Amino acid sequence: MSKREEYIRAYAKLVVRAGINIQPGQELMVNALVDAAPFIREVVREAYAAGSGKVHVAWKDEEISRLDYSNLPLSFYESVADWQQALLNGLADRGAGFLHIDSSDPAAFVGVDPQKFVAMGKAMKRDCKAYREGLDKGRNAWCIAAIPSPKWAARVFPDLPVEEAIDKLWDAILTATRADEADPIEAWDAHRRSFDEKKTWLNEMNFDALRFRSASTGTDITIGMNPGHRWAGGGDETVGGVYYFPNMPTEEIFCTPDLSRADGVVFSSMPLCHHGAMINNFSLTFKDGKVVDFSAEEGYDNLKAILDTDEGALHLGECALIPKDSPIDRTGILFYNTLFDENAACHFAIGAGFAECIEGGVEMTKEELKARGVNDSATHVDFMFGTADMEITGISKDGTETPIFVKGHWAF
Numbered sequence: 446m447s448k449r450e451e452y453i454r455a456y457a458k459l460v461v462r463a464g465i466n467i468q469p470g471q472e473l474m475v476n477a478l479v480d481a482a483p484f485i486r487e488v489v490r491e492a493y494a495a496g497s498g499k500v501h502v503a504w505k506d507e508e509i510s511r512l513d514y515s516n517l518p519l520s521f522y523e524s525v526a527d528w529q530q531a532l533l534n535g536l537a538d539r540g541a542g543f544l545h546i547d548s549s550d551p552a553a554f555v556g557v558d559p560q561k562f563v564a565m566g567k568a569m570k571r572d573c574k575a576y577r578e579g580l581d582k583g584r585n586a587w588c589i590a591a592i593p594s595p596k597w598a599a600r601v602f603p604d605l606p607v608e609e610a611i612d613k614l615w616d617a618i619l620t621a622t623r624a625d626e627a628d629p630i631e632a633w634d635a636h637r638r639s640f641d642e643k644k645t646w647l648n649e650m651n652f653d654a655l656r657f658r659s660a661s662t663g664t665d666i667t668i669g670m671n672p673g674h675r676w677a678g679g680g681d682e683t684v685g686g687v688y689y690f691p692n693m694p695t696e697e698i699f700c701t702p703d704l705s706r707a708d709g710v711v712f713s714s715m716p717l718c719h720h721g722a723m724i725n726n727f728s729l730t731f732k733d734g735k736v737v738d739f740s741a742e743e744g745y746d747n748l749k750a751i752l753d754t755d756e757g758a759l760h761l762g763e764c765a766l767i768p769k770d771s772p773i774d775r776t777g778i779l780f781y782n783t784l785f786d787e788n789a790a791c792h793f794a795i796g797a798g799f800a801e802c803i804e805g806g807v808e809m810t811k812e813e814l815k816a817r818g819v820n821d822s823a824t825h826v827d828f829m830f831g832t833a834d835m836e837i838t839g840i841s842k843d844g845t846e847t848p849i850f851v852k853g854h855w856a857f
Contacts, residue, residue, distance in 0.1 A: 449612075449615065452619050452624055452625050453484065453487065453615075453619075453624075454487055455624050455625075455629050456590075456592075456618075456619060456622060456624035456629070457484060457487035457488045457490075457491050458491045458629075458630075459622065459623075459624050459629045459630060459633070459693070460488065460544060460546075460588055460590045460693060461473075461488060461491040461492050461495055461497075461544075462491070462495055462630060463629070463630050463633045463634075463689075463690060464544065464588030464590060464689065464690050464693050465542040465543075465544055465586050465587070465588050465689055466542075466586060466687055466688060466689045467492055467495045467496070467497045467542055468496075468497075468687060469496040469497075470496065470497070470498045471497055471498055471540060471541065471542055472497070472498040472499050472500070472501065472536060472539060472540070472541035472542070473492050473497050473498070473499075473500045473501070473541060473542045473543075473544060474501045474503065474533075474536050474541055474542070474543045474544065475488060475489070475500065475501065475502045475503070475544045475545075475546065476502075476503045476505070476543075476544070476545045476546070477502065477503075477504065477505070477545075477546040477548070478504070478505055478506065478507060478546075478548050478549065478594070479504050479505070479506050480548060480594050480595075481546055481548045481592055481594070482504075484546065484592050485502060485546065488500075488544070488546070489502065501532075501536070501541075507549065507550055507553040507554075510553075510554075511553060511554060511557065514554065514557040514558070514561055515557070519558065519560055519561055519564060522561045522562075522564040522565045522568065523564045523567070523568055524568050524572060525568050525569060525572035525573055529573075530572050530573055533573045533575075533576035534573055534574070534575040534576050536576070537575045537576040537578075537579035537580075537584070537585050538575050538579075540584070540585065540685075541585060542585060542586045542587065542588075542689075543580065543585060543586075543587040543588075544587070544588050544589075544590070545587075545588070545589045545590075546590055546591065546592060547589060547590070547591040547592075547782065547784060548591060548592050548593065548594040548597060549594070549597065549721070549782075550594065550596035550597055550600070550721070551596075551597060551600050551718045551721060551723075551781035551782065552596070552600065552721055552723075553596075553721040554720050554721030554722065555721050555722050555723075556722075557720070557721070557722075559720070559722065559746065559747045559750030559751075560750055562720045562750070563750055563751070563753065563754045563823075563824070566754065566823045566824050567754070567755070567823040569823075570823040581797070581799070581800060582684070582800050582801075582807045583681065583682065583683050583684045583800075583801060583807050584683065584684055585683070586683055586687055586689040587689070587691055588689060588690060588691055588692070588693060589691065589692055589693070589784055590622065590693040590784075591618060591782060591784055591785070592615075592618065593611045593614040593615050593618065594611075595607050595610075595611060597614065597781070597782070598610035598611040598613070598614040600781050601613075601614055601778060601779070601780060601781060602614065617776055617778055617780075618785075620772070620776075621694040621772060621773055621776070621785060621788075622693045622694050623636065623694075633690065636679065637679045637680050637688075637690075638679075639679070640678045640679030640698060641679075643676075643678075643698050643766075643855065644676045644677065644678060644679075644698055646857065647676040647698070647700075647839075647849075648675060648676050650839055650841070650847065651670075651674075651841075652670055652839035652840060652841060652847075653669065653670055653840055653841055653842045654667055654668060654669050654670060654706070654839075654840040655667070655668050655670065655702075655764065655837060655838070655839055655840070655849070656837070656838045656840060657709075657711070657791070657830070657835065657836070657837055658835075658836045658838075659712070659714075659830070659832045659834055659835050659836070660834055661832050661833070661834050662712040662713075662714055662830070662832055663710065663712050663728075664709075664710065664711045664712050664830055664832075664835075665709050665710060666707065666708065666709030666710060666711045666731060667707070667708055667709055667840075668702040668703070668706060668707045668761065668764060669702060669703035669705070669706025669707070669734075669818075670700070670702055670703060670706075671701065671702065671703045671802075671803055671817055671818040671819065672817070672818075673803050673804040673805070673817070674700050674701065674702075674802060674803055674804075675700065675801070675802050675803060675804060676698055676699070676700045676802070677698070677699055677700065677799070677801055677802055678695070678697055678698035678699055678765075679695065679698075680695075681801065684807060692784060692788075694772075694773060694784075694785065694788050695788060696767050696771040696772065696773060696788040696789075697765040697766065697767050697787070697788060697792075698765065698766050698767075699763055699764060699765035699766070699799075699802070700763070700764055700799075700802045701762060701763060701764075701798035701799045701802035701803065701818075701819050701820070702761050702763075702764050702798075702818075703734065703818035704734050704757075704760040704761065704762075704798065704815070704818050704819065704820035705733060705734035705735075705760075705818065706733070706734050706818075707731040707733075707734045707735075707760070707761055708731055708732055708733065708734075709730075709731060710728055710729070710730045710731070711728065711729055711731075711793065711830050712727075712728045712830060713725070713726065713727045713728070713828055713829060713830055714790055714829050714830050714831055714832050715779065715786055715789070715790060715829040716743075716779070716781070716786075717744075717783070717826070717827075717828045717829070718781045718782065718783065718786075719744075719747060719751065719783075719826060720747075722744055722747045723743055723744050723781075724741055724743065724744030724745075724747050724748050724828075725741070725742060725743040725744060726741065726742035726743060727739065727740060727741035727742070727743075727744070727745075727748055727828075728740050728741075729795070731761075734760050734761070735759045735760060736752060736759040736760075736795070739752065751795065751824060751826050752795070754796070754822060754823055754824045755822055755823055755824075756822075757796055757797065757820050757821050757822025757823070757824075758795055758796050758822050758823075758824050758826075759795070760795065760796075760820045760822075761793055761794065761795060761798075761820065762794050762795065762796045762797045762798035762799070762819075762820040762822065762825055763792075763793060763794035763798065763799065763825070763827065764793055765787070765791060765792050765793070765794075765827070766791055766837070766849070766850070767787075767788060767789070767790055767791050767792070767831060768850070768853060768854045768855055769790065769831065769832070769833050769835070769853035769854060770853075770854060771788060771789060771790075773785055773786075773788045773789040774789040774790065783827050786829060787827045787829060789829065789831075790829040790830070790831030790832070791829070791830060791831030791835060791837075791850075792827045792828055792829045792830060792831065793827070793828060793830065794825050794826055794827045794828070795822075795824070795825075795826055795828075796820065796822035796823075796824040796825040796826055797820060797821060797822045797823075797824065797825045798814070798819040798820040798821070799819070800814055800819065802819070803817055803818075803819055806819065831853065832853060833852065833853040834852055834853060835850050835852075835853045836848075836850060836851060836852070837849040837850035
């Protein structure tokens with residue numbers, strides 16, 4: 446076995462045993478593209494070696510999906526098939542873990558009507574309630590990871606022959622996920638502990654608001670924090686006490702801001718690849734927590750479709766802090782994949798907030814969470830705005846201001 450093959454096998458073991466942290470007898474649902482079959486076989490092998498219950502694999506093919514989008518009417522995407530509802534809701538009710546292995550082509554769905562993605566998101570929230578709430582409220586462990594595909598690699602490294610591009614993207618993924626370290630699982634345990642200092646400090650400070658300013662882009666926005674808000678990051682824990690990592694890689698410390706308290710303008714610092722369409726050089730202007738204006742040099746219609754999803758899509762659901770010297774940022778690579786690119790810079794998300802980011806939130810109803818300032822939406826879209834000159838200031842209830850970031854780095 447070559448060194449690369451050893452690392453890939455270690456990566457499969459990592460996403461199963463640390464990402465999902467599969468438990469004895471627990472079912473596992475794996476979503477992947479057909480091109481990823483060799484890696485998925487390693488994942489299934491590792492899951493059974495760890496004592497999992499039945500491993501279900503749901504395959505997709507981007508070319509067939511594009512044919513569907515091109516030929517089926519919008520109405521088709523406004524509901525979820527009965528069999529799919531039964532599968533996802535049934536697995537969620539039985540405590541399954543959900544693993545998504547992404548290898549998508551960033552340009553796979555360029556030109557597809559964005560309203561079809563919007564309709565699909567709404568339908569999933571309505572028809573697959575047990576599944577969605579299982580993920581949102583910590584009843585089911587889930588993990589998103591990625592492996593290269595020829596089209597993705599060619600987009601990231603367009604000047605290289607495809608095979609070289611795939612090798613280079615594999616190197617970047619294995620490094621970003623710590624899968625090339627001597628003991629990747631221990632490396633992730635140490636990574637988990639590294640978040641604790643920052644989370645503890647931010648939670649103890651209990652800021653009433655955060656102000657973000659960047660002279661290089663023009664970002665100048667202040668967001669309010671919910672009473673009882675909690676900063677998270679590095680991983681999560683199910684209600685049953687099982688620790689897992691929803692994203693591999695992850696470098697963010699995040700919270701859910703008050704949906705009604707955001708004022709100012711934020712400019713993107715990196716392109717956003719959303720459902721195969723690029724949205725670039727865009728801005729969002731907020732007043733009283735709501736987007737009141739927006740612009741985009743590229744992908745305006747796609748950005749508009751996201752914002753038109755529902756009322757919640759006009760409000761913030763997440764604020765994530767990431768210093769500019771993060772490992773992903775140091776690669777200098779634009780991955781055209783939010784899983785990686787969001788970990789290179791501070792980002793916001795418009796749409797749904799996190800129940801876990803407010804004290805007692807996982808036990809609250811949707812209405813109770815909204816009353817506490819946690820946004821509700823059928824979408825959740827991260828976009829990057831962090832820069833090397835980003836200044837972040839924490840504002841206490843008495844008006845005291847405390848630096849959090851200075852010139853794109855932690856101030857403490």
